[in-house]
Amino acid sequence: MKPYTIPTKILYIDITKKRFWVEDKEELFRKYIGGTGVASQLLLDECPEGVDPLSPENPIILAIGPLTGVFPLASKTVAMYKSPHTGNLGESHVGGRSAISIRMAGYGAIVIKGSSDLPIYLSIHDNKVHFKDATTLWGMTSSFTAGRIIREREEGAGLRTIMRIGQAGENLVSYASVTTETYRHFGRLGLGAVFGSKMLKGISISGKSSLKIENKKDYRNLYKKIYDDAVSSPLMKKYHDLGTAGNILTLNDIDALPTKNLRENRLIGVNNISGENMATNYLGKRAACAHCPVGCIHLGTLREESEKETHFYKTTMVGYDYELIYALGSMLGINDPKKLLKLIDKVEIYGIDAMSVGVTMAWATEMYKNKKITDKETNNLKLDWGNEEVYSKMVKNIVLQKNDFYKAMAQGVIYAADKYGGKEFALAFGKNEMPGYHTGPAAYLGFLIGARHSHLDNAGYSVDQKELINNYIAPDILVDKLINEESLRQILSSLVLCFFSRGIFKPEVIIDTLKIVGIDLSLDEMMKLGRQIYIDKYKFKFREGFSFDNMHVPHRIFEIKEPTGFLTEKYIKEGLEHAKKIITTESNI
Numbered sequence: 001m002k003p004y005t006i007p008t009k010i011l012y013i014d015i016t017k018k019r020f021w022v023e024d025k026e027e028l029f030r031k032y033i034g035g036t037g038v039a040s041q042l043l044l045d046e047c048p049e050g051v052d053p054l055s056p057e058n059p060i061i062l063a064i065g066p067l068t069g070v071f072p073l074a075s076k077t078v079a080m081y082k083s084p085h086t087g088n089l090g091e092s093h094v095g096g097r098s099a100i101s102i103r104m105a106g107y108g109a110i111v112i113k114g115s116s117d118l119p120i121y122l123s124i125h126d127n128k129v130h131f132k133d134a135t136t137l138w139g140m141t142s143s144f145t146a147g148r149i150i151r152e153r154e155e156g157a158g159l160r161t162i163m164r165i166g167q168a169g170e171n172l173v174s175y176a177s178v179t180t181e182t183y184r185h186f187g188r189l190g191l192g193a194v195f196g197s198k199m200l201k202g203i204s205i206s207g208k209s210s211l212k213i214e215n216k217k218d219y220r221n222l223y224k225k226i227y228d229d230a231v232s233s234p235l236m237k238k239y240h241d242l243g244t245a246g247n248i249l250t251l252n253d254i255d256a257l258p259t260k261n262l263r264e265n266r267l268i269g270v271n272n273i274s275g276e277n278m279a280t281n282y283l284g285k286r287a288a289c290a291h292c293p294v295g296c297i298h299l300g301t302l303r304e305e306s307e308k309e310t311h312f313y314k315t316t317m318v319g320y321d322y323e324l325i326y327a328l329g330s331m332l333g334i335n336d337p338k339k340l341l342k343l344i345d346k347v348e349i350y351g352i353d354a355m356s357v358g359v360t361m362a363w364a365t366e367m368y369k370n371k372k373i374t375d376k377e378t379n380n381l382k383l384d385w386g387n388e389e390v391y392s393k394m395v396k397n398i399v400l401q402k403n404d405f406y407k408a409m410a411q412g413v414i415y416a417a418d419k420y421g422g423k424e425f426a427l428a429f430g431k432n433e434m435p436g437y438h439t440g441p442a443a444y445l446g447f448l449i450g451a452r453h454s455h456l457d458n459a460g461y462s463v464d465q466k467e468l469i470n471n472y473i474a475p476d477i478l479v480d481k482l483i484n485e486e487s488l489r490q491i492l493s494s495l496v497l498c499f500f501s502r503g504i505f506k507p508e509v510i511i512d513t514l515k516i517v518g519i520d521l522s523l524d525e526m527m528k529l530g531r532q533i534y535i536d537k538y539k540f541k542f543r544e545g546f547s548f549d550n551m552h553v554p555h556r557i558f559e560i561k562e563p564t565g566f567l568t569e570k571y572i573k574e575g576l577e578h579a580k581k582i583i584t585t586e587s588n589i
């Protein structure tokens with residue numbers, strides 16, 4: 001067993017040549033901490049300018065942080081790559097056992113390049129990498145089955161992670177996801193398609209390294225404080241009891257739950273699919289990422305009677321959370337919990353991003369109802385709000401790309417709207433389909449200026465609900481606030497902490513935790529580093545063609561009242577102009 005404190009080794013894997021090697025990059029990890037900080041530097045170095053995201057040269061970079069395995073809730077792995085969905089910065093985070101497994105194998109990051117002629121999966125155990133034949137796994141309908149087979153073949157049960165793609169990744173759907181440990185995902189921005197383009201079905205990672213901590217007394221005290229905060233805070237209790245699904249009623253009550261492609265802002269019958277009802281009547285069990293005492297993962301039980309035999313039931317555990325309930329529930333007008341769980345299960349089986357597919361299907365429904373597309377395009381599916389059966393078939397048609405219309409849908413709502421029309425209600429920002437927050441200007445400016453165009457970049461939805469609902473904030477001041485929040489979040493992502501723990505890991509607590517693992521940073525240095533990482537991401541975005549001048553803002557968001565009133569184009573335009581000025585100046589563009 002080999003002890004170490006900060007993971008500074010990078011495992012490089014060349015799938016084309018079936019080669020691997022390890023480099024120790026202590027300087028890089030000391031300067032950029034780990035996670036997003038290190039991964040964005042690796043992306044700038046390893047991803048050739050202008051590269052096709054589905055070409056062998058596009059790297060997959062997986063990185064963890066120095067607190068992984070040391071403190072609770074440092075449970076995530078960050079993936080960076082050029083996104084096939086947006087053609088620009090790709091970043092996605094996942095929990096499960098991914099981070100702890102990478103750390104136990106002895107690495108701070110893994111860089112995968114190249115592509116294989118035949119399907120393979122990677123088996124990484126400590127300092128060994130095996131390139132294994134995955135021909136029999138390729139084309140399997142269910143990503144669950146592929147995961148189960150890898151599980152049976154590989155060592156390290158209990159401590160290993162198994163990442164894998166489904167048919168959506170194999171078929172290069174631009175928003176295909178990667179699943180780890182069944183219920184966690186690199187969900188957004190199409191990492192699954194990058195795996196698919198490399199003929200990489202999955203990765204199993206395990207190891208037997210141990211951690212060495214020098215100052216045990218300070219470590220124990222700080223560990224206890226963080227652990228106690230995690231198990232006693234009311235917010236964490238809410239995440240444990242209801243999960244993020246607890247927000248469904250909150251958002252619905254303030255007219256902020258996007259419903260039926262945001263033609264409405266609340267859902268009739270919402271109580272049925274609320275976190276409260278799901279927890280009372282459908283919850284089968286809770287689960288947690290490795291080294292997390294909160295356990296916010298909620299699994300519902302879906303019990304279905306066999307069509308062939310009476311009194312014969314199939315019971316499936318289906319993970320649900322706020323974003324899934326929004327994208328596959330309210331956005332499609334589904335308010336029946338059983339139908340919702342069925343549709344979520346279908347999306348899981350194919351390995352596709354729930355938010356992107358839900359929003360794209362909602363756009364298609366509005367197109368169909370407006371007679372802008374017909375049965376010819378939908379392959380005779382009669383699209384109608386709330387019809388789970390039709391949407392389940394549609395998911396399959398998208399993944400298998402049954403005709404030109406489904407081929408377009410497989411590239412996302414903006415691509416499809418460019419070809420078929422309806423761009424004014426194609427709900428994507430920076431080409432990334434919208435998350436479930438029609439809360440006000442901060443949410444929308446947040447999606448637009450966030451480096452990933454994700455609600456998690458700067459949590460604008462929270463500013464709307466806590467501040468803008470009561471007080472006006474000028475667009476330039478709001479943008480400054482969002483950029484500052486996103487800069488701080490670069491530190492959380494470099495550690496790589498679960499964002500739910502941001503109330504526990506306040507900046508001064510982070511400084512103390514870093515000291516324990518041997519990294520000395522002042523508060524000022526840390527904040528400057530966060531800003532630098534944010535700007536470095538924008539350097540990549542500008543290099544790959546991003547511009548503030550041609551951002552699509554769907555008109556629909558101005559038509560439907562949000563909790564702070566009616567959003568205006570003028571406000572969004574002024575916010576974007578201010579963001580452009582700040583970010584281009586700091587990026588020296």
Ligand code: SF4
Pocket residue numbers: 073075095096239287288289292293294295296297498499500
């Ligand atoms: S709070 Fe939830 S998402 Fe975060 S680490 Fe724990 S189980 Fe995973």
